[in-house]
Amino acid sequence: GENVEQHPSTLSVQEGDSAVIKCTYSDSASNYFPWYKQELGKRPQLIIDIRSNVGEKKDQRIAVTLNKTAKHFSLHITETQPEDSAVYFCAAILSGGSYIPTFGRGTSLIVHP
Amino acid sequence: GAVVSQHPSRVICKSGTSVKIECRSLDFQATTMFWYRQFPKKSLMLMATSNEGSKATYEQGVEKDKFLINHASLTLSTLTVTSAHPEDSSFYICSARDPEDRPRDSPLHFGNGTRLTVT
Numbered sequence: 320g321e322n323v324e325q326h327p328s329t330l331s332v333q334e335g336d337s338a339v340i341k342c343t344y345s346d347s348a349s350n351y352f353p354w355y356k357q358e359l360g361k362r363p364q365l366i367i368d369i370r371s372n373v374g375e376k377k378d379q380r381i382a383v384t385l386n387k388t389a390k391h392f393s394l395h396i397t398e399t400q401p402e403d404s405a406v407y408f409c410a411a412i413l414s415g416g417s418y419i420p421t422f423g424r425g426t427s428l429i430v431h432p
Numbered sequence: 433g434a435v436v437s438q439h440p441s442r443v444i445c446k447s448g449t450s451v452k453i454e455c456r457s458l459d460f461q462a463t464t465m466f467w468y469r470q471f472p473k474k475s476l477m478l479m480a481t482s483n484e485g486s487k488a489t490y491e492q493g494v495e496k497d498k499f500l501i502n503h504a505s506l507t508l509s510t511l512t513v514t515s516a517h518p519e520d521s522s523f524y525i526c527s528a529r530d531p532e533d534r535p536r537d538s539p540l541h542f543g544n545g546t547r548l549t550v551t
Contacts, residue, residue, distance in 0.1 A: 353539050361544065362542040363525070406473075422475050423475060427473065
């Protein structure tokens with residue numbers, strides 16, 4: 320089955336800095352990669368996603384890049400704000416299969432004001 | 433957008449009792465729902481896939497007699513933690529995908545989660 324590795328587990332930055340979270344996946348057939356943000360005690364919320372036919376996608380301060388050859392994808396947050404503090408999960412989905420996402424272990428992002 | 437409602441949000445129970453958690457899709461019919469368990473500062477661990485009108489599919493290592501799943505209607509799935517023990521204390525989250533969403537691998541919609549504490 321699919322295996323998703325996510326790094327780092329904890330990321331601490333100063334407000335205004337950029338934050339990068341990286342994920343690698345094992346199944347080259349995976350072709351959909353969503354990112355979720357989960358605030359403490361709340362539900363995970365989709366923040367951005369990317370499909371395998373695209374190398375990069377951007378939405379305001381958030382961007383995701385995908386390297387299918389290397390089987391890794393990254394979340395980039397620029398101009399971080401304290402409200403960006405949360406746990407971020409990457410996931411990989413094998414379309415044409417069960418469509419069940421395999422999640423990374425999560426990254427706890429702390430943005431210091 | 434699609435909404436998944438989960439109830440209760442918090443429950444405290446005594447060891448040996450059973451607890452039922454409900455997951456409802458409010459504005460769509462979900463033939464499949466997913467139950468996750470999340471430990472503090474850990475990832476979402478898929479426990480089982482709930483299928484409307486048939487038996488749930490459990491992930492390896494998840495006791496089906498311990499975690500009973502019932503998906504009796506297209507909008508409701510329940511997870512019952514039977515004979516709960518302190519080690520069952522965790523955050524349980526359900527999710528579903530709107531079958532009308534396209535493409536089929538569209539994002540999951542998550543419930544708000546249930547914080548279970550077994551004393």
